Amino acid sequence: MTQRPYNFSAGPAAMPEAVLAQAAAEMLDWHGCGMGVMEMSHRGKEFISIYEQAEADLRELLAVPPEFKILFMQGGGLAENAIVPLNLSRGGTVDFVVSGSWSQKSAKEAQRYATANIAASGQASGFTALPAPASWQLSAGAQYLHLCSNETIHGIEFHELPDLKALGCDAPLVIDFSSHVLSRPVDWSRVGLAFGGAQKNVGPAGVTLVIVREDLLGHALPACPSAFDYQTVADNQSMFNTPPTYAIYMAGLTFQWLKQQGGVAAMERCNIAKAELLYGYLDRSAFYVNKVDPAARSRMNVPFFLRDESRNQAFLDGAKARGLLQLKGHKSVGGMRASIYNAMPIEGVQALVDYLKDFEKEQA
């Protein structure tokens, strides 16, 4: 088959070609069992083996300590915006660091169940910079502090998770790592719970990863649906309700692919190189601009603008003609956005940079 186009979608996003090819080959018959993965009982030995392998591989890839449970849930990050406070807030106060659209939505949804305190906000900067941890207004007795460690829309990323204890705060840290999970290691000593929809860096939409320290289980509010009570989910190995079996299988194939690539450390090196290549070009150009504070730029989501926005449509049309897809920015920000997740090879980023140069020359 000829070269597939490079797909810069923010999510659902490009998946490794090898993963898709394997899934296609196994669609009607998984490992000679006579059934496709979609057709298996989730309680049968075939699917249980797929599930257990996926969980073990994820634990290995992210070096998840044994005191954390790994849950495969449904509903994505937006559902977790309710599910986290239903499980962890105890109806008390929760602190939020608002660094972009996603953490803003999380804070708003939490108000249904808890008192949501905005400990810090990057809104004054138009979400182009992260408020420094020393400036955060933390609540005494907060049940947890929530932040979004990579804001997909604003292209802003925490390159170091805050050490809440050093800030005098005993509350657990909750991170929404949907759009950079598995692109870099996680410092679990600083985290109580991490959640993420799979549809950016892991697999298809429809499965949500939740990695939660065991001592945080068992405190759900009475209004929490059983299917979303972390304790119930953990007690049933994510099979209280029928899990999204095929999405878990695809995530599992992606985990195996990541291990073949050298794991998260190797992916991180590659992601750093990809980000340097793209930001480096944007910063040297007078034609394009990225407005995010260099210290907080996301390695995964690179929003950028043509200084002359009247050329936007010509830019997108030309990109598509070169096999560079889904570069239009989020409607709330405008401009362009290149999402360069794990599945995007450096060759794809190079092809984008080559196009950026050629388009600039052509329009000069």
Place this chain on the structure above:
Amino acid sequence: MTQRPYNFSAGPAAMPEAVLAQAAAEMLDWHGCGMGVMEMSHRGKEFISIYEQAEADLRELLAVPPEFKILFMQGGGLAENAIVPLNLSRGGTVDFVVSGSWSQKSAKEAQRYATANIAASGQASGFTALPAPASWQLSAGAQYLHLCSNETIHGIEFHELPDLKALGCDAPLVIDFSSHVLSRPVDWSRVGLAFGGAQKNVGPAGVTLVIVREDLLGHALPACPSAFDYQTVADNQSMFNTPPTYAIYMAGLTFQWLKQQGGVAAMERCNIAKAELLYGYLDRSAFYVNKVDPAARSRMNVPFFLRDESRNQAFLDGAKARGLLQLKGHKSVGGMRASIYNAMPIEGVQALVDYLKDFEKEQA
């Protein structure tokens, strides 16, 4: 390819081979767009066209009237057990007809949000018969009446939905039709809301169908997560949160396959023939038994027992050797269960009946 085994799983369950083959062929490139379906933004024109076609086909197949919204959600039937009362109960009283495991679970979960009144129960019969509507103890002012129109585990089905108005009840009827959706028509004049997980008769686990009359929207309790508020879901064409795009695509391929087979009326004729073939043999045999009242036997899920249960493992081993898979009964009921959903051809039921005969002879 040689004949695939016949898969009698109760769910996730067998899918039409043609649907799986098409999905495999389109895995890396859907209709020449350069992306697989899993890799598409849910807001892009390609996925929107898949979504709209799926919705229109489902509306056509089930003759859903225009005053009903079709929603594609996540969490399956067990999540809907909470989501329905969160949206419809207004914290008041809800009536339940308990006809098996699923309706029993629904009534229990609803107690978080409402007063759950058991209007009728088949428990005294071991869930082998349906309580007659004339005997139901309906609450004055109930917000709705819930029943499970096909109990997957107990193999018991409502062959006619109750006419609540004729019973002097103005409340809307809510049906859990997970395990027989699209196997027969639905009389929408008697229904306010129908929900069902897709993983039995529609497609892969991870997408839930909700079909709801518009006047029932907009009454969610404050504790209802935004992602599960029917009004919010409807206002956003099921894209408030990222929908399970691939599961919707697979459901859509199944809808197209159903239309090619002649639609729901043709499927119903086939399902009647399949059920008559299997129950007919079981009833004529002194070796096997089905205990369900013939008037309420499910066309989809056929639990049966060997009168001599010491032969169970030999039966299952022999079945597997003949390419007849996943016949073991649910652990709460025991014995055997053959689920013969739309995707099971009559040839598969005939192969099962042939095996039932041969095993009986061989063991005699």
